Structure formats: structure tokens, C-alpha cells
Amino acid sequence: MHKLEVYRANGGYEALQKVLNEYQPGEVIDIVKASGLRGRGGAGFPTGLKWSFIPKAPGEKYIVVNSDESEMGTFKDRELLEKNPHQVIEGAMIAAYAIGAKQIYNYMRGEFMGIGQHFEEALKACYDAGILGDNIFGTDFSCRMYGYYGAGAYICGEETALLSSLQGDLGQPWSKPPFPAIEGLYKKPTVVNNTETLANVPPIITNGADWYKSIGTAQSPGPKIVCLSGHVNNPGNYEVEMGMTFHELVYGENYGGGIRGGKKFKALLPSGGSGPVVKEDALKAPITYEGLTPYGSTVGSASVVVMDETTDMVWAALKMVHFFKHESCGKCTPCREGTFWMERLLHRIYEGHGTEQDLEVLQSVATQIKGKTLCALGEFAVNPVLSTIRHFFDEYKAKVQGGQKKVAAKTAVPTPTD
Amino acid sequence: MLLQEKYPEEIKGILARFPHKKSAVLPLMHLAQEAYGFTSREAMQEVAQILDLDPTHVLSLAGFYTLYYEEPVGKFVLEVCNDLACALRGADEFVQMASRKLDIPVDGTTNDGLFTLKTVMCLAACDRAPMLQCNLKFEEHLDEAKFDALISRLRAEAAAEKAEPSIVEQISAFAK
Ligand SMILES: Cc1cc2nc3c(=O)[nH]c(=O)nc-3n(C[C@H](O)[C@H](O)[C@H](O)COP(=O)(O)O)c2cc1C
Ligand code: SF4
Ligand code: FES
Numbered sequence: 001m002h003k004l005e006v007y008r009a010n011g012g013y014e015a016l017q018k019v020l021n022e023y024q025p026g027e028v029i030d031i032v033k034a035s036g037l038r039g040r041g042g043a044g045f046p047t048g049l050k051w052s053f054i055p056k057a058p059g060e061k062y063i064v065v066n067s068d069e070s071e072m073g074t075f076k077d078r079e080l081l082e083k084n085p086h087q088v089i090e091g092a093m094i095a096a097y098a099i100g101a102k103q104i105y106n107y108m109r110g111e112f113m114g115i116g117q118h119f120e121e122a123l124k125a126c127y128d129a130g131i132l133g134d135n136i137f138g139t140d141f142s143c144r145m146y147g148y149y150g151a152g153a154y155i156c157g158e159e160t161a162l163l164s165s166l167q168g169d170l171g172q173p174w175s176k177p178p179f180p181a182i183e184g185l186y187k188k189p190t191v192v193n194n195t196e197t198l199a200n201v202p203p204i205i206t207n208g209a210d211w212y213k214s215i216g217t218a219q220s221p222g223p224k225i226v227c228l229s230g231h232v233n234n235p236g237n238y239e240v241e242m243g244m245t246f247h248e249l250v251y252g253e254n255y256g257g258g259i260r261g262g263k264k265f266k267a268l269l270p271s272g273g274s275g276p277v278v279k280e281d282a283l284k285a286p287i288t289y290e291g292l293t294p295y296g297s298t299v300g301s302a303s304v305v306v307m308d309e310t311t312d313m314v315w316a317a318l319k320m321v322h323f324f325k326h327e328s329c330g331k332c333t334p335c336r337e338g339t340f341w342m343e344r345l346l347h348r349i350y351e352g353h354g355t356e357q358d359l360e361v362l363q364s365v366a367t368q369i370k371g372k373t374l375c376a377l378g379e380f381a382v383n384p385v386l387s388t389i390r391h392f393f394d395e396y397k398a399k400v401q402g403g404q405k406k407v408a409a410k411t412a413v414p415t416p417t418d
Numbered sequence: 419m420l421l422q423e424k425y426p427e428e429i430k431g432i433l434a435r436f437p438h439k440k441s442a443v444l445p446l447m448h449l450a451q452e453a454y455g456f457t458s459r460e461a462m463q464e465v466a467q468i469l470d471l472d473p474t475h476v477l478s479l480a481g482f483y484t485l486y487y488e489e490p491v492g493k494f495v496l497e498v499c500n501d502l503a504c505a506l507r508g509a510d511e512f513v514q515m516a517s518r519k520l521d522i523p524v525d526g527t528t529n530d531g532l533f534t535l536k537t538v539m540c541l542a543a544c545d546r547a548p549m550l551q552c553n554l555k556f557e558e559h560l561d562e563a564k565f566d567a568l569i570s571r572l573r574a575e576a577a578a579e580k581a582e583p584s585i586v587e588q589i590s591a592f593a594k
Contacts, residue, residue, distance in 0.1 A: 069542050147589075148445070152483045316502060
């Protein structure tokens with residue numbers, strides 16, 4: 001499918017042709033709105049609505065594809081770019097037509113440079129075939145698209161940090177407003193959409209909004225790529241109809257195939273490191289944007305990390321907090337300092353040197369970060385801590401009780417990892 | 419002037435992609451790292467000069483992003499992911515094994531200058547753990563035997579002095 005001939009033989013770029021020949025830009029936005037498509041980058045924001053925020057007045061506008069994909073446990077955009085780059089390109093071009101943009105950048109994380117070959121070849125094939133460039137398919141529509149490679153920074157997945165990075169500034173978020181729809185790339189109206197979101201657009205145009213809505217649930221229509229990893233027999237990407245249960249995903253023969261080595265299930269991270277952990281009761285929840293609300297969590301971009309009974313949850317929390325400390329861009333103090341202290345405290349507790357007071361301080365640091373940060377990374381960092389404490393308090397308790405004894409004997413100062 | 423001598427066409431092509439040339443800074447830094455081996459002061463000054471930027475800005479970018487190496491590194495940089503999803507499938511043990519076999523600590527470089535070992539955060543390949551990137555190329559579903567084979571292959575490649583274009587060079591060539 002990554003070759004243009006193959007993609008076209010399967011109806012590729014017919015949606016783009018249809019849009020250019022049959023629809024006004026506003027009609028395209030209406031179709032996407034009617035389909036109920038929601039952003040696959042984590043927040044689930046309605047895509048058509050986002051496009052409609054772009055001012056109608058003529059002028060420079062941009063589509064930016066978010067292929068930064070750095071959330072722990074997420075590997076769907078990578079496979080899309082490797083195996084089906086044309087569907088992403090076609091979706092982005094339809095978006096460009098809908099908002100009146102002539103320029104598209106696909107911001108990929110720098111580590112995708114190797115697999116970016118396929119994407120670059122796909123772009124080249126489009127330019128050669130007149131699908132990108134001037135007067136596409138003989139119409140008035142002209143559009144260019146380029147790949148861009150970051151250089152290793154999770155925060156650049158946050159849309160304003162991404163735009164800063166693409167402008168050559170430090171990859172740090174800015175405080176909204178201004179929203180990218182009004183002042184985005186180079187201060188021009190910009191839509192930032194996730195790679196998978198845009199890959200959903202061509203089939204919506206081809207088959208119609210009603211068809212799309214017939215898949216999935218009323219509030220979460222469509223198919224969703226779920227990244228399954230951790231202690232399952234068959235990790236990998238699975239395209240599921242939204243509404244399928246997490247149980248089916250983990251145990252279904254066509255999906256995870258159960259827990260590796262016949263072990264017992266312990267916990268699951270539904271949205272990589274950034275969403276709260278859930279326990280076995282949540283397996284009956286549907287994979288939808290709302291499905292995990294009763295369990296205090298969220299599906300995010302559906303990066304499902306499964307952990308079996310042998311997993312030390314304090315260790316898991318430490319790994320995740322280490323990630324956020326490493327990736328905090330340092331712009332706001334609660335996030336920068338808070339992630340530093342959370343990692344230190346967790347490290348001490350994990351090593352068995354922690355006290356009950358450390359555990360209390362850990363909770364208080366986490367609670368103080370909440371709601372006080374410029375971007376959502378600060379909130380994400382709190383989730384692994386508070387959710388593991390909530391669900392696995394016994395494990396923390398056991399560690400701090402063992403720790404108090406050790407502290408008396410040993411006064412070594414714990415060093416945080418890295 | 420190494421960068422402009424080595425990649426004049428690439429630089430021209432990259433600049434043509436943006437209405438504001440400051441956007442070319444990350445792509446040029448990637449290329450500068452190829453030309454100079456790491457993001458040395460000299461390398462960053464050349465990037466700054468091409469783009470009319472303050473060199474301190476370019477240096478601050480070099481410090482911000484993890485793919486820019488501020489110190490010299492080995493010919494092959496092995497970046498093993500030991501983030502949570504990979505660690506659940508043996509990545510931490512894999513790092514220890516690799517460190518023992520290469521006889522270097524994490525962040526160390528072998529005496530022959532061939533290998534640098536690093537640990538990194540999630541590389542979007544969690545379903546194929548243990549895994550690593552070697553000069554940005556994915557090596558997946560690894561175990562001790564496959565690691566040995568990889569190291570032997572890379573040693574042979576270095577000995578043969580086969581100079582295939584690197585991944586950064588291949589990607590940058592699309593801008594020509
Ligand atoms: C710290 C952080 C990291 C993010 N990383 C990504 C990412 O890698 N890919 C992505 O598409 N969205 C990411 N997002 C969400 C984006 O800010 C943005 O909401 C999304 O790209 C919008 O696209 P969508 O509407 O198609 O989902 C991240 C957000 C935050 C706060
Ligand atoms: S919350 Fe953290 S990552 Fe986000 S802007 Fe503040 S310091 Fe940077
Ligand atoms: S956790 Fe290692 S690749 Fe994702």
C-alpha cells in the first residue's frame with residue numbers, strides 16, 4: 001500500500017478528486033463534522049469543528065500533521081507512515097482544501113528518519129504524478145507537502161510546542177490563547193491534526209458521514225487503532241471498532257491472546273504513561289472516549305500497556321515519572337520541580353529507603369502540580385503517581401514499612417536515576 | 419565550512435521548503451552533526467551563520483533535543499529503549515547484557531571508538547521489545563544472539579569501510 005500505484009488501484013486519491021470536483025470547502029467541513037470524527041492524538045477533539053475555527057478570509061494558512069508520536073506505548077502513526085503514507089497525505093490534502101491552506105508540514109519525531117524514507121518516497125511519487133504541486137487534477141487547487149523531522153523531545157507532540165519547534169524556536173508550549181486556529185505556524189491560522197485522524201478522512205469522503213457513524217458508538221464513531229504492548233501474548237497494532245471491550249482486546253484470540261505465560265492480569269495503562277492506571281474491573285469497559293470515565297481514566301490515543309501479577313507498581317510508577325521528569329521542558333516551575341521531586345521520592349521509596357512521611361510528601365507534591373501547569377504534561381506526570389497510590393496502596397505501604405527499618409541501619413543518600 | 423562544503427544541494431533544498439529560514443535550523447543541525455560528528459560549537463556556529471541566527475540560540479537547541487550529541491560519540495550509537503513497555507518485556511536486562519558485552523557503561527563509548535551505548539525513552543516500537551536504534555535504524559525483537567550478530571555485522575562494516583549514506587543523509591537527499 002505504500003506504493004502510489006497500489007494505493008490508486010485501491011481507490012486512492014479518489015476522495016481528493018471528488019472533493020476538488022464536487023464540494024465547496026465548507027461542504028467538506030460539514031461532512032467531517034457530520035461524521036463525528038474525533039482527534040486521535042489523545043484529546044478526542046471533534047475534527048470538523050476544529051477545521052471550522054479557521055477564519056474564512058483569504059491568506060496564508062497551514063495544515064500540520066502531528067507525527068511526533070512519543071507517548072510511551074504508542075506506535076500506530078509509525079506503522080501508518082510506513083505502510084500507508086498515501087492515506088495520510090490524501091487526508092492532509094483534503095484538510096488543506098477544506099481550510100484553504102496551500103502548505104502542509106508533517107512533523108515526525110527525529111527517530112522516524114529511517115522509516116520516513118517511505119513517506120518521502122510517497123511525497124515524491126505524488127509530485128511526479130501531479131497529485132502535489134500546482135493545479136492538482138487540473139483544478140485551481142495547488143498544494144505542497146513536506147516532511148519535517150524533530151530531534152528527540154516528547155513535549156514537541158504538544159501542538160504549540162510542535163509549532164514552536166517547527167519555527168526553529170525552542171520546543172516549548174505557549175500559553176493559549178492565541179489558539180493555533182487563529183495564530184499558529186508563523187502566526188498564521190493553522191490546524192494541527194494527528195496522523196491517524198487525517199488517515200480517517202479519505203474513507204469518510206468516499207463512503208459518507210452516515211457510513212462512518214455506523215461504525216463504533218454514537219459518541220465515539222469510527223475505527224480506532226489500538227497499540228497493545230506489555231505482558232500479552234500478541235502485542236501489536238489492532239484496528240478495532242470503537243465500543244469493543246478492553247477484555248476482548250487483551251484476551252481475544254484475534255487480539256492480545258491473553259497474558260503471557262498464563263500469568264494473572266494485574267493492571268492496565270489505557271493511555272500510555274499519561275493516563276491513570278486501571279485494574280481488572282475496567283476490562284469490561286468499552287474502548288471509547290467515555291468508556292473509562294467511571295474508572296477514573298481515559299483512553300487517550302489508545303496505547304494499552306498490560307501488566308501481569310509480577311509487576312511492581314512502584315517500579316512502574318517510577319519508570320513513568322522518570323519519563324516525565326526527563327521530558328519536562330522546564331518552562332514552568334511546578335512541572336519542572338515537581339517531576340524532579342516526585343522522581344526522587346519514588347526512587348527512595350522503591351529502593352526501600354522511604355518513610356511514611358515520604359509517601360505523604362509524594363502525594364502532596366503530586367497534588368500541588370495539578371492545575372498549575374502551562375500544558376498538560378504536568379497533569380500527565382501526576383497520573384502514574386496518584387493512580388498507583390490509589391489502586392496499589394498496599395505495595396507502597398509495604399515498601400515504606402520495610403524502608404523505615406532499613407533507614408535506621410543505613411543512611412545512604414538515595415540518588416535519583418539519571 | 420564543513421557543512422556547506424559537504425551538503426550544498428541539501429542545504430539549498432531544505433531552505434526552499436520554508437517561508438522563514440529559521441525553520442531550517444533542526445534539519446541543518448542534523449546535517450551539521452553528520453559533518454562534524456557531534457554538535458560542536460564550531461558546527462553550531464556554521465548553522466547559525468547560514469541561517470543568520472544567534473549562535474547561542476542554536477547551541478540552546480543542541481542542549482534541548484536528545485538526538486543532538488554535545489560530546490563526540492562512537493561510529494555506531496546504540497540507543498536501547500528501556501522505557502516501561504519495553505522494560506516489561508526484558509529491556510532492562512537487555513541493557514545490562516549489552517553493557518557487559520561491549521564492556522562499557524551506559525553513555526560510554528568503546529575504546530576503539532566504534533560503539534556508544536545509550537538508554538532512551540519510548541521509540542514507538544514497544545510491541546517489538548527488546549529493541550534499539552543504531553544510528554536511527556530500528557533493530558527489533560532482539561535477544562542476546564541477535565545482539566551478538568548485530569555487533570559482528572557492524573564491526574565487519576566498519577572494517578570494510580563501506581561508506582553507505584547515513585539515514586540523515588538519505589532523508590536530507592530528498593530535499594535536493
Ligand atoms: C505533552 C503532550 C504530548 C502530546 N503528544 C502528541 C503526539 O505525539 N501526537 C499527537 O498527535 N498529539 C499529541 N498531543 C496532543 C496535541 O497537543 C494535539 O491535541 C493533537 O495533535 C491534535 O490532533 P487531533 O485533534 O487530530 O487529535 C500531545 C499533547 C501533550 C500535552
Ligand atoms: S507543564 Fe511541563 S512540559 Fe508543559 S510547559 Fe510546563 S514545564 Fe513545559
Ligand atoms: S517503551 Fe520502548 S519502544 Fe515504547
